[in-house]
Amino acid sequence: MTQSSTVPLASASSSSAESSPPGRGHGLDIEGITHRFGDVTVLNQIHLQVNPGEFVALLGPSGCGKTTILRLVAGLLTPTVGQIRIDGQRVEHVPTHKRNVGIVFQNYALFPHMNVFDNVAYGLRAQGAKTTNVRSRVQDMLELVQLEVMGDRFPNELSGGQQQRIALARALAVEPRILLLDEPFSALDKNLRLDMQIEVKRLLTEQGITTMFVTHDQEEALSMADRIAVMSNGVVQQFDTPTTVYDRPSTLFVSQFVGTTNLISGTLIQHNRESCVVSLADGEQMQLAIDPDMPINSPVQLAIRPENLRLSTEPSPNALPVRVDICLPLGAATIYEVRTASGIPIKVTQPRGIGVKSLVPGQTVYLTLASAHACSIFHVSDTDPSV
């Protein structure tokens, strides 16, 4: 996981829960949901409170239970324990067709025997809408997704991106209280994916609709969501804004799963209210402006983002002498892999400006933290399930 590329934070911080239009959208509360399939507990004590109009991502590796949450909210499954509330009203026992929760599936699940118009009209007709109302609403929806000329086409005559937009139009046509998206972009190729992400984000923000979407793609979650619930093994590890999840991961799992991180083992040898000192495997000591709540001599893992490290050719106090191993110039930044004296590999991202000489493999340089805060520290216990 630490091998994945660095993540641009994009516009993640620009929109927060508070920025969505007030008075629109519906709140969703998931309270103490535990779900079992036979003997297997797939969700354990899930609490998620989604504000009206908020765009929430459920992020985690496959099998972490994120899709199960979606199916529970949609009513396709009934939770073993716990409550689901929409606008404060319990819905666990309301059948799917009365819940008014829209879903866009990973494979879009367009009805193959109906044309685009009938697909979008499906929900309206189920509600018993008048033919003229159906016609104008479907037309509005097709205009919204910019496919107004495609009404007569059949799903197998559409491209992946078009199918997805129709699936979205179909779900939005009935004005669902909550919209659920299950890995909606995973079937699209990379260029189209970015276009669709921007498009969908714009559309849903305009509509002010409360949205929960499932993804295993951290970039997608970071760039699109107002808040991210990072999940593993049926547990929510952290539920916070993308910037917080990225900058202050609450568990070792989150720090590894979201973005690229260097994990360095060490021992906590000293700490007070403002700072602590960690001794690394090769005896080097690092001073950090964090106060970890754990006893002295605890084995710890330091999680440091590559962009939070600095390389310098000049030695300085607190700097760790390292040898440059590999140098990858990637346009705006250069990624270095350096090794400490004892051979621990560490990735460092440095901005690459004109006139800045890049470092040469084999060169000895000095590694420092960009700031004493730019690091997370986790206690390593044998029972930690997230490692």
Add this chain to the structure above:
Amino acid sequence: MQAKALLKAGRGWALVFPLTLFLMIFYLAPIVLMVITSLSQAGETEGLSWSQYAEFFGDGFNLKVLWDTVWLGTQTTIVCLLLGYPLALLHSRTRPGNWRSILTFLIVLPLLTSAVVRTFAWIVILGRQGVINSALLSLSIIEEPLRLLSTHHGVIAALSQIQMPLMILPLIASMARLDPNLEAASASLGSPAWRTFWRITFPLTLPGIIAGSMLVFSASVSSFVTPSVIGGGRLMFMPMYIYQQAVSLFNYPFAATISTVLLITVLAVVTLLSSLGSLTRSYTRT
């Protein structure tokens, strides 16, 4: 490049040649022979004529046998569909595992026993002292044993059970291709279960329904053992009629005529059903 492709295709043809030859000699040739025989005239008269057909269609009895046979096939198909569809649905909704394996076994089981054995089992069930009559008598629901054997309905019951796998297996195949998300999407758009069934599940499993109906219909109208044994000679259907004309009366031209009429009837129904099928196939091929 083209020559190579041609050679490749040629090799494919070479591989099917033995089977082609076999079918030509033992399948196509007899049919041609049968049609020619049906056009020959009774007695020793030379030349071809439609006289046998005129005789067949001129007699109300023959038309009644033809109608009874088609009606029997239709009824059996409907019974198989009505009873088989829910079972196929149950099978496709059962998660793979022990229960599903048991269901599959139960569905296929009839195919593993001979139709003759199964027909005789139905005599035990439907007979005067059979399972049904003794049960009804002991419960005092009836006072006299019902006549179930040698009735049209008795034949339908037995035939339906015997042909059931031919309906269920294509249905299961078409349901396996059905994306469960489609039904979930329908429900999430506000459709109750019955609407989801009629708008989504049913139309998308239509190819399976058509394939199953084709198989059950053609197997039913051409089945010989079950209608003869359960019908007990009191009911006349086309296969029995052919047998009678050919084996008992040695009237080969008329037997060939009945056979040809039955063949054309089955072909007509199958063509009708498959043209219905091709209407739906365009979207199921996604």
